[in-house]
Amino acid sequence: MEGEDEDHEFLFNTSADQSFNKHERVIIHIDIDCFYAQVEMILNPSLRGKPLGIKQKNIVVTCNYEARALGVEKLMTIKSALEKCPSLILANGEDLKKYREMSEKIYQVLQSYSLFVEKLGFDENFIDVTHKVVKCPEVPQVITGHTFQDSDGICACGCTERLAQGSFIAQKMRDRLRDELGITSCAGIAFNKLLAKLIGTTHKPNQQTTLLSTSSLSLIKSLKHPRNIPGIGSAINRKLEALGIDTIEKLQSAEIFKLTEALGAKIANQIQQLSFGIDNSHVKITDRPKSIGAEDGFTPIRSEVEVQKKLTCLLDRVLELVEKDGRKPSQLKLTVRKLHPSSHSVRESRQTTIEYATETGSSTHQGPGGEKQKVKLMTTLKNLFEKIIDCDVSWQVTLLGISFSGFPSSNSASPVKNSINKYFHLKASSSRSEEPQPPAKRGRFDESVLQELPPDIRQEVLQDMQNQLPSSDAQKPTDFNCPKGIDPLVFYELPMEIREELLAEERMKKQTIKRKPNNLLQYFRKAS
Template identity: 30%
Template sequence: MSAPEPAAVRGSAQAPDGPPGSPGGAAAADDRNPSDATDRDRAATAADTPDTPARSRPTTADSERHLPQPADGYSQFSFRQIAALTKYSVNTPLRVIAHIDLDAFYAQCESNRLGLPPETPLACQQWDGLIAINYAARAYGITRHERVPEAKRKCPELVLAHVATWREGDEVWQYRPDPDIRTDKVSLDPYRRTSRAIFAVLHDECERVQYAGLDEAYLDLSRLVHARLETRPELAPYFAGTADPDDPLPRPATAVEWSGVVEPADEDAPLDWADVCVALGAEIVAGIRARIRRDLRCTSSAGIAPNRVLAKLCSARHKPNDQTVLRLAAVERFLRSVRFSKIGGLGGKLGEDVAARLDVPEEGSIPHLLEQSLPRLTAQLGDETARWLYDVVRGRDLSEVVERPAEKSMLSAKSFRPAITTPEQATRWLRIFVADIIGRLPELRAGADRRPTKLTLAYRTATAGRSKIAAVPTVRPEALAETLNGVAAGVLRTLLAEDAVLPCIHMSLAVGGLEDAGRNAAIGDFFVPRKRAAEPDPAELCDECGRPVPEAEKAEHADWHFARTLQRQLADDGPRPAPRPPRPPPSPGRRKPKLEKGQRRLFG
């Protein structure tokens, strides 16, 4: 039993005239998001309460499912949907998700370190390339990964700030006047420290925060919004328990103030509780961003929307230093203006495959995809990918904002140009790797008492590669660096005796099996407890295949690609098997975090 789509709203924040008392007699609104299309047969088999666990992906059908049309003066939403905000339910259409993204984060960190105003053009330099550009420099047409001479031609007054580096004998990274790719290793620790301070603010302001990179995070604001709704007089009977929570609510009786740029809807519509919720969320985010700017001198942009996918798209809409608010009634119009490759998971090989199979045009890509029926998508992409794509281009997303699990490993690595050729060089680099890891161990996300139980040394030459694992004994904190150096040196000697390790073009050292030290006082004294979780280094996704690769297996995985490429080059030309349907990106709960900006080049 479906009903017409709720009317769209434009930008008005004025509440309509309507009865201030509690409603009665009208049909109860469904407690699921009106943008989440599920056929009625499937809906009948699922629990309708807001605390029902959500499936990893919504199921859909060609026949859309909508909320009932409310009577005049009443809302299309019920108090049960408001109550679901306290449980962070993904099924309530009133949920509010924010995505906060720091503006040109690395460049901001360097501008602050150097005491420069944001109007000064600045770029973060790594060797002879650029890995981050502030907005003042972008105005000159300078882009990331541009070479220094070319950038200087475009903007002679450009300030170049080379990233910090490690060098043999260092106990801490340093900013150097003479960084050298042959002797130094890049350090991201200055940016990690600022990132940890930013995440401390986020965790202090919101209890549900998901790390999405050093410079971005998702926040589920639903419970905070619910707390602010308690002050609304129209809802007093419901909070007091004297009104039926399944009856349609009265429409909001007072206006709301928008914080940020509000995306327009197609048609005028009365103010409703979804608008009130997202406006309250925008107010909260504006306060968080103001605190980050005041305390840490960093500007940020944000998107506030009903789900993660939409919030991420909105945060990039009006950069820098602004926020975009997406009302439920504006979702369809907003998405029609977005290129489909901007949706998370569709910017890489999956997006290319979808575009090729469905003849997706550059302009009007989402309207084109909206015209595709679910059966056609299934025939081209397979059932799982088709259903995911069908939903996501309609703005439907049931993914939760979740904390990342405690990390199990930590890596330090270096690509050598030119290759190292002596055991002494390899030993010196291992000591640098150990110093890097030791400096970061106390600041692991889990906060306290973490210890490595194994060590993996991996190397790669021009033609081969290998890794070897060794156990790390439990020692007192002050002996940990010496112990790791000793274990790494022993593994290196074994590899040198067994393999042709040199000349070496890439080497990495990883510590793994990080576990709680429990009551072990010897190791427990080493780790400094943190009030807030420090954010870990992102794991890497393979540039070739996009698969997550454990840190200790990067060398082997790269060699596998090398062998596959060589095999293809040697193979005779001939008919190839039909490609398999593409798979959708992993669900957010299992997704590997994105690479830090510039990280693909940070092993150089």
């Protein structure tokens, strides 16, 4: 997402996989031009051609190209931006609803071209079109758009032809985004995610660039500094600089044991492989979020009345998102950032189980039933707030956040939106009974579709299906070692913190010869 800069934002899994080194994949990276600003200009066409900045609090989080030409930059303070460009028009970008909706529309367009679409924030997507370029004689064998450098060498594996087909598909995607949504974008086409993301930035805006395998090292070296490699954030970069590593070449030639001492074996291997343009990570299908929420930061408030007003507005926003999502949450969490007398702030959260009811044919938070539920949720939030803040003493808060989680798993009769299952799930015959079937008999998968996919992609799809088996399925892999005497099915459904507590107490029990029975453990024990 625009403006984000975290070490973990784009850290790749570069586990060894020789098939990737043959350049078999065709990956497209789509990056929407000045996304927030484009959405504002679509909603208000009178803004087109004028310098436009999107503000959140006192920061210009992004701006259009007219503003950039006049010196405005991302993450610039509003004061500095107006000094650079007095004619700058500022649009309030604190309500993310319109951006979220456009991002979802973009995702749906891209997913019509490939099953494998991975979102990276609101404005970036990876698309694996490997299966689309196999045996496509009707696609021109010339590269559409720009090519990075003129390469004399030709790779013997045939990746040049595959990437040319990928560039044609990328152009079709971008044309459709423009024609249907009014959105312009840039694209990078390469044989892995890292290189596709990097090459897409070389020609902007509204253009696309293809990177041939024979030019991949040239692209990486052109970055000069390790900090320019996605996945190497400021924290990792500081450790590299402490080792005297301040160029790509030095990172490539660094002794691995020195990197391991400073960063750990996993990160050391990852970033050194990235420095050679090696990225074996898959494009993972973006699934529905595990939590839905919103936060609001503000100048310090000191009264419960002000807190209630803020929470009411936040709850309305989040309930609207939950309603649109369509799933029923079972957990409610409140996050509070409180200001201490020493002027430093601390975030603290509390969550609880809730009974969330929806009325057929009505909004989740409108009408008599919805209002009753909203009052109940507000009471719950008030109780959570009082667990975080002692209202009998002086206090100040500068942020409130509400989120719902604990959504049901995707093992329902109808495949979940954005789930890999929906692409292979056969519709039930209209003559069949509408009565729900047991999980093991709910629908089938179209094997003919699977057989059309290349072997490595077919294996990835099958693995995705395996991961989405219901937790009651005997084949479901277990992420934790279940404590002895506890029903694994119950244990699997517990919140993370409860699992960790049970496991910790189980370890303590093994270390003690005599120990009183633990009440929490006893509660979840199997019935004899």
